[in-house]
Amino acid sequence: MNAMNTVAIGTPKNFSREMEFITVTVARQLLGLPIGRVHDVFVVSEMTKVPLAQAEIAGLLNLRGRVVTAVSLRSRLGLEDDGKAGRRMAVGLENQGEAYGLLVDEVGEVLKLDPDEMQPNPVHMDRRWVNLSQGVHQLQGELMIVLDVDAVLAFGAERDPVQ
Secondary structure, three states, rough: OOOOHHHOOOOOOOOOOOEEEEEEOOOOOEEEEEHHHHEHHHHHHEOOOOOOOOOOEEEEEOOOEEEEEEEHHHHHHOOOOOOOOOOOOEEEEOOOOOEEEEEOOOEEEEEOOOHHEEEOOOOOOHHHHHHOEEEEEEOOOOEEEEOOOOHHHOOOOOOOOOO
């Protein structure tokens, strides 16, 4: 028997605890979405505006015969529209049986990160961003904000009452 292939009973196995994130960029800020929540990444070709919809709802998309609500991540984060009319990218998500396309500036790569290395949100982070974030990962020279998909798609839940 080859001793290299045997494992003693009771010996702990080294299972990876890494979490995978798909990276996206909005306004030059790196953001991470848990890959288990992502169904598609696609280029937005046509979008139908929805009259009287909240500012975060950019419109409706037809994705392979399915109606998908397009959500502007820029608006969700309280950022101005960049005004660029070029290629628009979206990340397909599902929440409570509904399909969403989260509009982003760019889609990056998949990163495997240790969940123990995630840090709490910085104290100076904008409150809107904190409400949509689970924490941050310090990467080489860059901070990646981990988005809470449920919070991003919970419209109106973090709004202050009208004063």
